[in-house]
Amino acid sequence: MVVTGQTHSNQASQFDLKGYLAVRQQQVETALDRAFPVVYPDKIYEAMRYSLFAGGKRLRPVLCLATCDLLGGTTDMAMPTACALEMIHTMSLIHDDLPAMDNDDYRRGKLTNHKVFGEAVAILAGDGLLAYAFEHIVEETKNVPSDRLIKVVSRLGRAVGAAGLVGGQVVDLDCEGKKDVSLDTLNFIHTHKTAALLEASVVSGGILAGGSDSDIQRLSRYAQAIGLAFQIVDDLLDITSTQEELGKSIGKDMNVEKATYPxxxxxxxxxxxxxxxxxxxxxxxxGFGEVAFPLMAIAEYITARKN
Incomplete structure (x- = not known):
């Protein structure tokens, strides 16, 4: 029987994503908890753990684990990088919520980090998470050739820096209140601010597993597409959702005249x-076949999510 892309898409729709995510999320939670004991000075570790364990879908680490599996790798090979991705993502949320940025009081239904620990500690908690993410990858990854590890560290550094998340955030802040923001500029913001770290998550798993250049390119295009879709849905939810469903303030994009897709x-x-x-x-x-069902199901989940 010839299996077409559409047939695979239909089969992926039947994939038990809820069960898959539950298992993967628990694996990530366990690994993160082990990676973050509270030691002196307690306050900074408590602040980092507060946001790291405030909930969340763990989508970025799950994507990293899924792509490593896809190309024949193992969970153990990818877990340190998966945890590092969540540390970096959490840093970006802590900093994004600061008064100098989006000035949010709630994240995932809880008070934001600076509301609990103060602005200074919140900034340092983000810094601590970012620095430890790279240390964790290098110190904890086993049985992976060093050239692959170097590529992963380079990818993550680029995704989070001025060529990625930071650059997107700067342009986003510059565009607040402007009436003439173009679609190209909006795409630039979110290709960098949102999609860059998602792309690094997907591609890192493939690199760790030893994927070919063509494999990595396909995964990169997949990630860029879901990254922009994720942001469009975020923009829609800011209008259509409630604070209880979303876990954070709604309508803020409109209030500050932020450039959004809607x-x-x-x-x-x-x-x-x-x-x-x-x-x-x-x-x-x-084209990867059944091993790609988790990635296909995650893509579908992105447009169906409520938070």
């Missing part, structure tokens, strides 16, 4: 674009 494209076109991006992402990995 503002530029309208609600319906934004939904259509997100769905189209998800279909493109699934098509990129369909």
């Amino acid at each position: 503002r530029l494209l309208g609600m319906e076109e934004s939904r259509r674009q997100a769905e189209q991006l998800v279909e493109s992402a699934k098509a990129e990995v369909a």
Whole structure:
């Protein structure tokens, strides 16, 4: 029987993503808890743990584990990098919530880090998480050739720096209150601010498993597509969701006149674009066969999520 991309897509829709995520998330939680004992000075470790264990889908570490599996690697090979990705993501949330940035009081239904520990400690907690992420990869990754490890560290450094997350955040802040933000500029913001770390998550797992250049390119295109889709859905949820569902303040994008996809494209076109991006992402990995079902199901989940 010839198995088409559409057949794989239909089969992926039947994949037990809820069960898969539950297992993976628990593995990540256990590894993160082991990586972060509270030692002196207690306050900084408590602040880092407060945000690291405040909930969340653990999507980035799960993507890293899934792509490592996809290309024949193991969970043990990828787990240190998976944990590091969550540390970096948590840093970005702590810093994003600061008064100088988005000035949010709530994240995942809990008070933001600076509301509990103060701005100074919150900034340092983010710094501590970012620094430890790279140390953790290098010190804890076993049975992976050093050239692959160097590539992963380089990818993550680029994703989080001025060429990635930081650059996207700067342009995002510059565009607040402006009426003439173009779609190209908006895409630049979120290709860097949101999609860059998602892409690094997906690609890192593939690199650790020894994926070929063509494998990595396909995974990269998949990740870029789900990254933009993720942000479009975020923008839509800021309008349509409630604070209880979203776990953070809603309507803030509109209040500060932030450039968003619904503002530029309208609600319906934004939904259509997100769905189209998800279909493109699934098509990129369909050729891997059944081992790609987790990635395809995660892509579908991105447009269906409520928070």
